[in-house]
Amino acid sequence: xxxxxxxxxxxxxxxxxxxxxxxxxxxxxxxxxxxxxxxxxxxxxxxxxxxxxxxxxxxxxxxxxxxxxxxxxxxxxxxxxxxxxxxxxxxxxxxxxxxxxxxxxxxxxxxxxxxxxxxxxxxxxxxxxxxxxxxxxxxxxxxxxxxxxxxxxxxxxxxxxxxxxxxxxxxxxxxxxxxxxxxxxxxxxxxxxxxxxxxxxxxxxxxxxxxxxxxxxxxxxxxxxxxxxxxxxxxx
Amino acid sequence: xxxxxxxxxxxxxxxxxxxxxxxxxxxxxxxxxxxxxxxxxxxxxxxxxxxxxxxxxxxxxxxxxxxxxxxxxxxxxxxxxxxxxxxxxxxxxxxxxxxxxxxxxxxxx
Numbered sequence: 001x002x003x004x005x006x007x008x009x010x011x012x013x014x015x016x017x018x019x020x021x022x023x024x025x026x027x028x029x030x031x032x033x034x035x036x037x038x039x040x041x042x043x044x045x046x047x048x049x050x051x052x053x054x055x056x057x058x059x060x061x062x063x064x065x066x067x068x069x070x071x072x073x074x075x076x077x078x079x080x081x082x083x084x085x086x087x088x089x090x091x092x093x094x095x096x097x098x099x100x101x102x103x104x105x106x107x108x109x110x111x112x113x114x115x116x117x118x119x120x121x122x123x124x125x126x127x128x129x130x131x132x133x134x135x136x137x138x139x140x141x142x143x144x145x146x147x148x149x150x151x152x153x154x155x156x157x158x159x160x161x162x163x164x165x166x167x168x169x170x171x172x173x174x175x176x177x178x179x180x181x182x183x184x185x186x187x188x189x190x191x192x193x194x195x196x197x198x199x200x201x202x203x204x205x206x207x208x209x210x211x212x213x214x215x216x217x218x219x220x221x222x223x224x225x226x227x228x229x230x231x232x233x234x235x236x
Numbered sequence: 237x238x239x240x241x242x243x244x245x246x247x248x249x250x251x252x253x254x255x256x257x258x259x260x261x262x263x264x265x266x267x268x269x270x271x272x273x274x275x276x277x278x279x280x281x282x283x284x285x286x287x288x289x290x291x292x293x294x295x296x297x298x299x300x301x302x303x304x305x306x307x308x309x310x311x312x313x314x315x316x317x318x319x320x321x322x323x324x325x326x327x328x329x330x331x332x333x334x335x336x337x338x339x340x341x342x343x344x345x
Contacts, residue, residue, distance in 0.1 A: 009296055011266050011303065018252050018259050055295055079299045100248055100302045 001113070002046075005031045006038045006064065007053035007077065012099065016051045016077065019106040026110065035064040047072045049113055051097075054078040065090050071143070073113050077101065137184055139165060139174050146172065150189055154214050155199040156181055166217070193229055194222045201232060244304035244341040268342050271300055275335050282328060291320035294331065301334065304341065309334045 003026060007013045013031045020028050029045070032038040036059055038050070050072055054061035061076060071092035079099040094116050095109045137153070138145045152167045158178040165172040165181070174181070182190065182198050192198045193212065197219050205213040207229075210221050221229060253260035278293035280286075298313035312334070316327040 009299065010270050011263065012299060014259075014263055014266055015252060015303075018256070018263075021256075055292075057292070079295070079302065099299050103251065 001048045002027045002029045003049035004047050005051045008033050008056045023110050035059040049073045051075050051077055153200050154203050158196040193225045194220050242306050242308050247305050248303055264345055287320045287323050291317050
């Protein structure tokens with residue numbers, strides 16, 4: 001896990017930084033004295049956890065939380081207990097530490113973060129993959145879990161280190177492999193017809209020579225996959 | 237003036253530092269540098285009747301009172317901060333005494 005510390009007081013940042021040294025798998029990658037600089041950093045880096053002071057001049061901690069689109073796990077740090085209720089209105093805020101933060105309380109906070117991340121990974125599956133639940137799949141894009149019904153998916157195309165999941169409305173680019181997503185899809189609906197394509201079998205409009213038509217997309221059929229495709233067809 | 241009976245201490249800082257003497261020294265230096273600056277800004281604001289701005293300064297300073305084990309003084313600072321937001325400065329003298337105590341202490345460590 002990595003984290004950043006956002007607090008306008010040097011002493012407060014030093015305390016959190018020191019507490020982080022007691023956690024073996026937590027790296028402080030940067031510290032900021034104001035929320036604006038933290039947002040700029042956040043837009044260019046992947047951050048797992050933010051230790052965030054609420055009271056900062058100009059742009060408060062809550063302003064910061066509202067600004068982030070792809071929110072990491074946020075731990076509020078403050079000397080004011082009165083914000084606790086407001087804090088828990090934000091899903092991304094996992095804990096609320098009252099200054100001065102004791103080592104014992106900090107360890108509890110870390111455990112809470114880890115528990116949250118475990119729960120999240122159990123829901124979303126590996127980074128960038130989907131988790132099949134009933135007739136649907138959740139794909140993880142920029143820390144947002146997007147639900148796709150199997151029936152919405154037209155086909156999936158491999159694009160280097162990514163896959164494009166093409167639906168009737170949109171195309172979602174996910175950092176993962178065709179092999180992994182194929183494992184999450186029901187075999188009776190989805191079929192690999194080319195090394196770069198898995199298709200929703202029910203969406204085929206027609207088949208011509210070495211390609212299938214799905215909506216307006218012409219998708220190649222490889223020689224090795226053709227027999228399985230033909231076997232599945234309900235030929236008259 | 238109950239808070240004046242309190243003496244600043246290093247208990248919290250030592251708890252944080254453990255055997256990390258480098259951190260302890262670094263942290264003391266931060267306090268020695270940051271506290272006078274915050275105090276100066278507070279005095280400027282309070283002496284110019286900028287009570288809302290002074291409340292923000294008290295908010296920062298009160299955190300350091302807790303760090304130095306001045307828990308009763310911290311509670312006074314909490315009350316003072318709230319009152320300053322409403323323009324009430326009656327705890328000014330008490331708070332000034334606390335700041336003097338801390339400043340003197342920071343020069344001895």
